[in-house]
Amino acid sequence: MIKGGQHTTTSPRSLFKLAQGVLFLALIPSAIGSSTYQPLRAHSRNYVGRAGVSPPLRALRRHSCRSHATEEIRDVDPVLTDAEAPHSPIDFRKKTTSMAGAYAGTIGMMAFTNIEGYQGEIFCNRNTNMKKISAVGFDMDYTLALYRPDTFENLVYKEALKRLVNKKGYPESILEYEYDPTYYVRGLHVDKNRGNILKLDRHKYVKVAYHGFSKLSKTERAELYFNSKSTPEFTEPNYQCLDTLFSLPEAYLYSQMITIKDSGDLEHKSYFEIWKDVRQSVDASHWSHEYLKREVAKDPAQYIVRDPHLFESLRHLKRSGRKVFLLTNSFWEYTNVVMNFLWGNAPGVLTDEWQEIFDVIIAGSCKPGFFVNNRLQLYRVQNPQEMSTLTHVEGLHDLSSAELLEGGKIFQGGNWENLHKMLDIQSGSELLYVGDHMYSDVIRSKRDLGWRTMMVIPELLHEIDRMESPLAQREFSAIRELYFQRACQEDQINELSVKAVDMEEMGLEEEDGATVEDYREALGHVSENLMQTKTELRDRLKSYHELFHPIWGQLFKTGLQNSIFAQHVEKYACLYTSHASNFRFVSPTCNFRSMADLLPHDGLRRAVPNPNSRDKGLEFTQGTSNDS
Numbered sequence: 001m002i003k004g005g006q007h008t009t010t011s012p013r014s015l016f017k018l019a020q021g022v023l024f025l026a027l028i029p030s031a032i033g034s035s036t037y038q039p040l041r042a043h044s045r046n047y048v049g050r051a052g053v054s055p056p057l058r059a060l061r062r063h064s065c066r067s068h069a070t071e072e073i074r075d076v077d078p079v080l081t082d083a084e085a086p087h088s089p090i091d092f093r094k095k096t097t098s099m100a101g102a103y104a105g106t107i108g109m110m111a112f113t114n115i116e117g118y119q120g121e122i123f124c125n126r127n128t129n130m131k132k133i134s135a136v137g138f139d140m141d142y143t144l145a146l147y148r149p150d151t152f153e154n155l156v157y158k159e160a161l162k163r164l165v166n167k168k169g170y171p172e173s174i175l176e177y178e179y180d181p182t183y184y185v186r187g188l189h190v191d192k193n194r195g196n197i198l199k200l201d202r203h204k205y206v207k208v209a210y211h212g213f214s215k216l217s218k219t220e221r222a223e224l225y226f227n228s229k230s231t232p233e234f235t236e237p238n239y240q241c242l243d244t245l246f247s248l249p250e251a252y253l254y255s256q257m258i259t260i261k262d263s264g265d266l267e268h269k270s271y272f273e274i275w276k277d278v279r280q281s282v283d284a285s286h287w288s289h290e291y292l293k294r295e296v297a298k299d300p301a302q303y304i305v306r307d308p309h310l311f312e313s314l315r316h317l318k319r320s321g322r323k324v325f326l327l328t329n330s331f332w333e334y335t336n337v338v339m340n341f342l343w344g345n346a347p348g349v350l351t352d353e354w355q356e357i358f359d360v361i362i363a364g365s366c367k368p369g370f371f372v373n374n375r376l377q378l379y380r381v382q383n384p385q386e387m388s389t390l391t392h393v394e395g396l397h398d399l400s401s402a403e404l405l406e407g408g409k410i411f412q413g414g415n416w417e418n419l420h421k422m423l424d425i426q427s428g429s430e431l432l433y434v435g436d437h438m439y440s441d442v443i444r445s446k447r448d449l450g451w452r453t454m455m456v457i458p459e460l461l462h463e464i465d466r467m468e469s470p471l472a473q474r475e476f477s478a479i480r481e482l483y484f485q486r487a488c489q490e491d492q493i494n495e496l497s498v499k500a501v502d503m504e505e506m507g508l509e510e511e512d513g514a515t516v517e518d519y520r521e522a523l524g525h526v527s528e529n530l531m532q533t534k535t536e537l538r539d540r541l542k543s544y545h546e547l548f549h550p551i552w553g554q555l556f557k558t559g560l561q562n563s564i565f566a567q568h569v570e571k572y573a574c575l576y577t578s579h580a581s582n583f584r585f586v587s588p589t590c591n592f593r594s595m596a597d598l599l600p601h602d603g604l605r606r607a608v609p610n611p612n613s614r615d616k617g618l619e620f621t622q623g624t625s626n627d628s
Contacts, residue, residue: 035124035595117465120582124592126574128452131589132430135359135423136317139435140328142245143456143580145304145338149181149248152303155295157249159285160278168277170257171265177256184251185552186438186459187565190240194224195258195271197251199552202567204234207558208551212258234564240275243438243568245458250282293334297348300341309581310342314357320588323423325360327370327433329440332363332381332388332412352385355410360422364412367437368444371416378414380407396421416449434580438565443572455573456580459555466548475544482537483560489530496523 138144147153157179164170189198196216199208206225209216216224225232232239242251257274260266266274286292296303318324328335336350343354355361369376379390390412396404401424411418425431428450435441436456445451466472500519503511541560545553556566569576575592 035593036121117468118461118463118578120578120585122454122575122577122582122586122592124575124594125570126452127594128432128574128592130432130587130591133322133432133452134425134430135323135325135432137325137327137431137433138314138580139433139437139441140326140330140335140338142436142458143434143441144307144310144326145342146307146458146579147245148303148305149245152296153181153245153249154179155292155303156246156282156285157253159291160249160253160281163281163284164253164257164277168281170277171260174256174260179249179252181248183255183551184242184248185549185555186242186245186248187555187563187568188242188251188552189234189564190242190251190254190275191238192240192272192275193238193270195254195261195274196224197255198225198234199558200234200564201558201561202564203561204231204564205558205561207561208553210255210551212255212262240279241439243565244436244440246286246437250278253282254278293337296334297337299347300338301347304338304341306342306344307579307581309584311354311357313581313584316584317588318357322588323359324357325362325419325423326358327362327365327367327419329365329367330363332384332410335361335363336384350385355384359409360405360419361410362412362414362419363410366413367440370414371444371448374415374417376413376415378418379412381410381412382408384408384410393418432574438568438572443568446572446574452574453572454575454577455569456578457569457576458578460576460578463548463555467554469547472544472547475540475547479537479540479544479560482533482540486530486533486537489526489533492526493523493530496526 141147161175161177165172165175184197187199189200190196191198195211197210198206201207206221209221209224234241242248254275257266257278258271261269261271261274269277300306314324326335326339330338339354340350341347343351345351363381366376378393378396380393382389382391393404393411393414396418399421401421404422409422420426420428420431423431428445429452432452432454433441433445434454434456435445436458438455442453442455446453467476496519500516500523503509503516503519509515545557548554554563556563556569562570
């Protein structure tokens with residue numbers, strides 16, 4: 001350091017700055033374990049241990065911090081995706097799939113009892129004491145019923161293609177196009193005005209971007225989204241978040257239409273208009289319940305993965321004295337078909353046995369409007385097993401909970417006030433709602449009503465299995481070594497630069513046996529090593545992320561930062577897990593506790609003891625937060 005023109009010794013505090021930089025890498029394994037509620041059976045985990053942190057090397061050392069990562073044989077070759085391959089015409093008539101992302105997580109459900117990696121853990125972001133929960137509710141689509149992406153989403157995709165041709169005037173040639181259910185993942189953002197699909201980190205930095213199926217370079221991303229004039233918020237009306245698995249077909253279809261436009265067709269339509277057409281066509285396909293119901297009812301097993309432990313888990317909650325309810329946007333006729341299949345009935349067999357599990361059933365709820373508009377009308381479903389009809393529920397304000405349910409517990413429409421009355425609860429904090437849709441199920445119910453929330457993320461099955469594989473463990477260990485090596489080399493460069501400038505300003509030709517030229521030579525050598533380290537770190541990160549998904553990488557990360565999807569899960573989902581049936585692994589009175597919040601400075605004493613501490617006799621004790 002330079003102080004008052006004199007060279008002084010480095011402050012002891014600066015010796016620990018590397019600990020701040022690598023804290024998040026060092027604490028990832030322990031952080032996961034501290035807020036994880038595991039199945040009630042014995043099993044072991046091989047988390048990477050906490051990284052050791054050593055002080056920077058001395059300024060005159062001529063070689064960089066050595067890392068075992070540079071000596072390892074590369075286990076992963078970079079994956080060349082179609083988008084990064086040399087440009088050639090894309091044939092959308094070919095069907096392509098790979099076991100990745102949500103596809104692998106959903107299909108893997110069929111072998112759920114034989115999983116070796118992920119074992120049904122429930123993860124906690126916010127302390128949740130189940131003793132204080134009076135009612136537990138569930139969404140149906142992609143929560144209780146997991147749809148097969150290769151069949152159900154393809155069904156919606158094909159119907160949307162027909163609507164684009166018949167209703168929007170798109171060329172008939174697109175009817176031959178095929179859908180790839182593995183190409184996109186949740187948590188991405190659509191730039192409607194530019195035709196781009198983006199992956200953001202928690203700071204809203206665009207880390208990965210594609211225009212149609214063409215990857216944008218770092219320079220192109222910076223010019224579009226990080227110029228000095230403005231930084232986008234990535235919100236409506238110009239951006240759309242793909243926050244549900246239902247939105248993946250429309251993203252793929254949109255990219256296909258962008259490719260057509262860029263090839264010279266659809267010139268009369270803007271990128272924004274194309275998105276609007278695609279969104280309307282996909283939404284209409286979902287809301288066309290007659291079409292979907294007819295196709296799914298023929299053979300539900302072709303479109304839905306039945307969880308054999310689902311009703312066992314629901315009974316587990318009901319026996320504990322809690323009320324259990326179903327709240328879904330699907331209309332009653334379709335809900336009845338799906339729930340009968342999940343119950344185990346053969347196609348075409350509709351009974352009311354499954355209804356005994358639920359205290360209240362609300363279909364056609366129009367979420368998220370259900371959570372914010374208390375004027376939505378409530379209708380009772382009459383003759384639910386036959387030609388059902390809807391009757392408006394009159395005089396709600398004068399009815400008690402028991403009186404409201406006397407005429408039947410199956411409803412359609414309504415709003416949150418109606419539900420609170422049916423369940424006889426006074427506060428939203430008494431209710432836990434389990435859903436898959438980030439916005440419609442989780443954000444609005446928690447932010448507007450104070451409900452406790454659990455998010456179902458089937459991709460966890462794939463993500464954790466990959467994360468705990470020996471290959472991924474080795475890659476991550478190498479990344480951690482390289483990350484520390486980079487920080488060490490950057491610290492060396494800083495010290496060498498300061499020392500050389502300091503000697504020149506004071507007119508010193510030599511100090512401690514080293515000249516200014518010696519420092520300059522060492523600086524050049526370390527700078528060259530730093531460039532090599534950065535290149536290898538970048539390649540290692542790319543290879544590591546390709547283990548999860550060849551295009552978009554790890555769902556919860558962008559590089560080494562949390563993705564914006566991960567940030568939303570952390571902020572709005574009190575709990576999260578892969579499947580609703582994981583409730584069977586924990587006690588209905590479980591007190592879920594989150595891990596302690598950490599800032600970079602919290603790692604100083606954990607990672608490197610400070611020899612100059614004034615509190616040498618005090619031991620650090622990790623506090624726990626109160627229930628909230």
